[in-house]
Amino acid sequence: MNILSLLVIIPLATLLLLLLGKGQKYVRGVVVGGFGLLLLSAVILAVLFLHERAVSDAAMLFVADTLWYAPLNIHYAVGVDGISVVMILLSAVVGFTGVFSAWNMNRDFFAWYCLLAIGVFGYFISLDLFTMFMFYEVALIPMFLLIGVWGTGKKEYAAMKLTLMLMAGSALLLTGILGIYFISGGTTMNIMELSQLHIPMTHQYWIFCLVFIGFGVLGALFPFHTWSPDGHASAPTSVSMLHAGVLMKLGGYGCFRVAIFLMPEAAHELSWIFLILTGIGVVYGAYGAVLQTDLKYINAYSSVSHCGLVLFAILMLNHTAMTGAVLQMLSHGLMTALFFSLIGVIYSRTHTRDIREMGGLMRIMPFASVCYVIAGFASLGLPGLSGFVAEMTVFVGSFEHADMFHRVLTVLATTSIVITAVYILRTVGKVLYGPVVNSDHLKLDDAHWYEKISAVALIACIVIIGVWPSGVQGIIYDSLAPVMKQLTLF
């Protein structure tokens, strides 16, 4: 039994167990147990990975391969490199904390939540294009109900829009995947094997575009990001956490694991188009956030900006920038999860997310507020928190290009950090500082213990990465070597 499959089996088992009982206590027990176990296995996986890495120089570790559909060479092929491990850890942490942020939800919610987790983990461990795509869609569809049923505001519209846009992305992706498979000769769906094959240049062009945009929709690629503000604003807390924290990373991960890795020539040729788009996205998202009044909208636009940076860095196609991209995924995942979790805490008490209706919460709910400030600092890239490490790696890497085009874009992208400061501080100033706007808020209580667990765990991760980045950075950097080799072949 492969340890990676465990990552899919645990949420599946949790899901099945959930179907057996309905009581609140039972549900909580099962879910906390399940996701705790998941986190544990993710950590164990990371430890084993480091151990194994030291003795093996294979590109992928813990590889398992079972033939599934022989006619199309579809295998259930799993394996991880450092990047997947990092992403798995991120997902496990966010998934685990999300459970606590959704403490009062009922069984059905958690059932969908588990399904989401199955998709996410399956996606990150997959080496086979088909299974990867399958898990990708598994992860997307529960979102519809999670937002539609348990969301707030324009939830039905938002859920529909989100699902349709993401599915449209995956429709492009499907065409692209089929193209990759058949044009490379129709012999394998395994990514590692496909990377050894060559796709003719004429085909690479369109396949690259399809795959990149397909994944890019989920990675909030401008101008396909508009599902994000509405979706995030309407989703319940823990769904926003998981969605912005983990699901959006599926896009970035796919972009480089499939689009860049399998079609390096097209990546070189076409990167400029997408660099412009992502560059716009980075700055545009930041500007878009400045005047928003809904906390979640602010964060959603901020996600557009930050996730734009992920794709931006990936497209820079150099080792450092790509390392930065993965770090940024990690960092943004943790940070945005923290944000959403805290927005959830605030919203559940004040019943508003309009920053004009709030003020002085620092005095009323100090814990949540302090955490929010920390999250804000992480978001605007304060050293010692994860955001800084990621952004700096991206910028330094992006600047390694000698030509003006890449440099000017990099400089433009760096300007986003100022705008980020503007909207983060504006929010913090309006919501947490200042006099109490609504006297009813004086009676509100601070975060509950389960919400605290969620926040503290996320902050701990953010700080650990921020203070000691070289550990995780090293793993990512080494794991990117095959991708770089692939890129330099052409």
Add this chain to the structure above:
Amino acid sequence: MGFTVFIILIPLVMFLLLSFGSKWLRPRAAGVIGTLGMTIPALLSYYTAYRYFLADAYVWPVWGPINTFSMEWLRFSDNLSIEMGVMLDSISIMMLVVVTTVSLMVHIYSLGYMKGERGFQRYYALLSLFSFSMLGLVVATNIFQMYIFWELVGASSYLLIGFYYTRPEAVAASKKAFIVTRFADLGFLIGILILSYYTGTFDFNKIMDVEADLAVTTMAGSSFLGLSAATWAMALIFMGAAGKSAMFPLHIWLPDAMEGPTPVSALIHAATMVVAGVYLIARMFPVYLFAAPDVLTLITYVGLFTALFAALIAITQTDIKRVLAFSTISQIAYMMVALGVSGYGGDFGEGYTYSMFHLFTHAFFKALLFLGAGAVIHTIHSNEMEVMGGLRKYMPITHITFLIACLSISGIPPFSGFFSKDGILSAALRYEPFVFGVLLFTAGLTAFYMFRLYFRIFWGVDRQYEKPPHEAPKSMTIPLIVLAVLTCVTGFIPFSFYVSPDIRPYEVYIHWPVALSSIVVGGIGIFIAMWFYRKASDRPAHLAAKLSGFWKAAYHRFYIDDVWMFITKKIIFRGISGPVAWFDRHVVDGTMNVLGTGTLKTSEAIKGSQTGRVQTYAVVFVLSVMVITVLVLVL
């Protein structure tokens, strides 16, 4: 000297202890722990200075840098990585001493000043955080480490300015301070990116290795928009420095930052953080000098303008902390000018030396001024000069120490300010008489507004106070006294012996013509201030009325804030952000929605084709068959 790393780590530990322990610690205990915690780094710094300059002196005859600690923190690529370390050389040790001393004084002072304030523990925790960040900045071995701590001091400054977070002004001020400096830091960051790209390293020692001349050789070839890469890089780095050190036009945050508690103003916005910009330029001085001399000229004139500009504004302000804030801007600009006019080697490095010297002395007397002002505010509960007057009787210690500081900043011997200012003036004279003249005039203005302040607080109208003002408690007066003593004695340190751009000691003498002119100008300034403000009179009002246009403009800080407000609110918010948000919601999102509604509309439009009548169906059926047949036949 491996112990030096503890100078940095202890404040960090204190920060963690105080922030996590705030629930369990009583305020008083937190304060005492914080203060004790600060004592150790201070003592260690002194010991370091002693060892480096006096005891070991193993670096003689060159004050070379020694890295006492270094670890890799983040590796970007195979040859580029950020190290975290401790680099000791003369200016970093000088800064260590300054920072720890002032910080310690502020810690002690705050025990009295902040007593009973809500969030006392938080205050001490943040002070520790600031001390940590500042010390880390000072000892940075490489430019990226400096940037990291540079950001951290910015953040702690933000938190401390916004300490009274329920007051909207404080919140606005903290936000402004952070965003303005952040904007400047953007330049710093891009500068770092350019510099590190060409030199392939962040390390100060490598970049500044005069023999290897890395920066000059590697960046010579490339240019952008007509300026060389080195010029760009160094100019952008100066932008960062200008932001932190409140150079025109990025100075706008500093006066507002006075919304923070007064001890914080003393520590951060007078003595330590704001001079980080000067320190940065000094740190990279050889690179500026050799690779980007144009930028040094820029620095000179920006500094010169700022010095004069801030001094003019300071004359008109009525909020005592604002006066001090503009005075700080002006004095830092002095240091900048000094760096700008400096040369290299022997006497030519005078500007550099005295810039650092002024930084050193200014830290003490400006901290003293702020703390003195704090003592006044503490008892009067106001910042406005209008409600003060005649306080010398009530607060003798404060009065005396304040006077000492005022004399020092006015450049009256034998106080420390005289020595450092004199060196700067003579360096300026060597550079260009015009610069000298402006600086001299500014010196006179400085003396005038400082004594205006002094007289209006301690002399002037004898007011009747509802609650009679009282002398500050011991915990506040002791730091005042210590700093006053330092102000008196530090001027006699032979700075050129320790600090010079080529790290080789040299000797300088007081240039008496320059010194005399400075003393005379200072004296005139003091005299005029005395004439105006010694007693309550209508002379100031007359003058103000005569110069009303200028006076009003200066009072409103020459409307620079409004210009910035216009840029941010009108252009960035309304002009960019608003349209972007609108564009996103209506155009980008609108397009997506149109795709959706378009489908539905099409669906609605074509529904009529399904008439429900069999005969229509038959028509469609038969016609389709025909058409298909024809098409297939034809094609």
Add this chain to the structure above:
Amino acid sequence: MDFSNFLMMHQELGLLSIFVILLFFDILASGTRYMRWFRAVAVGLMSLQTIFGFFPMPEGAAFGGMYVTSDLTVLMKNVLNIGTLIVFMQAGRWLRQPENSIREGEFYVIATATLLGMYLMVSSGNFMLLYIGIEIASLPAACLAAFNKYKEKSAEAGAKYILMTALSSGVMMFGLSYLYGAMGTMYFADMSLGVALEPMTILGFVFFFSGLAFKISLVPFHMWAPDVYEGGPTATTAYLSVVSKAAAVFALLLTLHHVFGGMAHVWYYMLWVLTVATIVIGNLFAVRQKDIKRFFAYSSISQAGYIMLGVLHGTEMGLSATIYYIFVYLFSNLAAFGVIASLENRSGQTDIAAYNGLYKTNPKLALVMMLAVFSLAGIPPLGGFFSKFFIFASSAAEGDYVLVFIATINTVISLYYYLRIVKAMFINSPGEDSVGPFKTDGFNRASLVICVAGILFTGILSGCYSYISAVGFGLIQ
């Protein structure tokens, strides 16, 4: 006379006997208490027929090539059997309603007869047999459509169906006559040799094709389908939308490639355009439907378009993918119709509004419906995802990426309307039209269990596709 030829026709004979048994049962037991066993008997016999279908059978041709049987045709018939069986199970409750109970037996008998016609369609080696099969399959189906004797909609559906089917069979026969005129034979094997690009052949082919396209409900020959599906009894709709459509697809698949393979380049573009039109038009009409049966009619039209993706290229992969697609589609669509039938039997409602809040009142039915529509929309890990993937793959394998692209983009539109159903059930709260909690009858529940199992496992377990793929192998020339 050699009767051994009949031995090749195992399944037809079996079905014929079922037909006869049921017919006599109905005649003899009508009006007596034995009638209550009728459903059980029908279902039981049909199950037997289904199970026997899976036993190995000889391959070969009979009656001089007029009748052909092979593993492939047996497989196709098995698929039809399963569909019919499930429809039988779902029809029971509706037939027991007072106004229908007198005609309970007829339904099974007629349905069995149509199934026999479909058998012949699949197994024919000659256009005459094919034609007869089509007619046997469609004429009784008109009776089924008009089965609700007292409902106007049902009568209208029956009338529309019989008129249109007669017209289409006329057109088709006209085409056949020209084909005959051009080639002088009706045998598949002979005709495939004589296919030439003469105008007469092409005309004959297009006219013939329209007849099958009519049954598959390809645009523009689809217009009868929504009306008939909406008006007919739910069981009939289910039957028409799945079994009848499947049989027509099989027949088309076989004739296109066996007989008209030589003129593939002629019909390829025609079919390509029709496929796209079918998918798009089906989707566009489906998005705003309010009646769930009409909605599923359009949905099944667009599904037919997807099926055509596999038919288009006569590759081994396309063949397997088509059969597999139909197999999964059968479970998904019948699951949906099972739920619709339950609700309709309970409340007489077929409005989508009636499904508001169904998850709160009848969670299990709602879940089944959700699985069904998700499978139809192609959401993993349900069967529909795999079948869609394979059918797209079969098209992509031939390099037809534009078609794949159009089809995948259309899945998004289809997802929209499928999600509308899910939204109604899960997100909307129960309105006044909604149905209260109730229990479905045993047979229907069993059928739903089968369908759900089919939806869930046909994809995850690769055996199903491998089996189909193995059988399909080598049967395409």
Add this chain to the structure above:
Amino acid sequence: MVTMEHYLIVSSIMFFVGVYGFITRKNLLAVLISIELILNSVEINFCVFNRFLYPEHMEGMFFSLFGIAISAAETAVAIAIIINVYRIANNIDVRHIDKMKY
């Protein structure tokens, strides 16, 4: 001389007359009769082709026979349904059976 083409012209005319009738007649029964015209035209085709082109086999003739039988069955079913329509709607105007549309 009556050639095959003459027959084919007749049958084609019959076919299109049938189609035309189907499309234009109001009465359901008339529509049904039009269908019969279509079917009959086809049967003529079969016979003619058989007779003129392939006289050695009888395939076309047989097809015609089957066709006649099937069209009879079709008519039976159709009439039954039409009667049912009449019973419910009291009307056999083909344009009135359009309750379901769009």
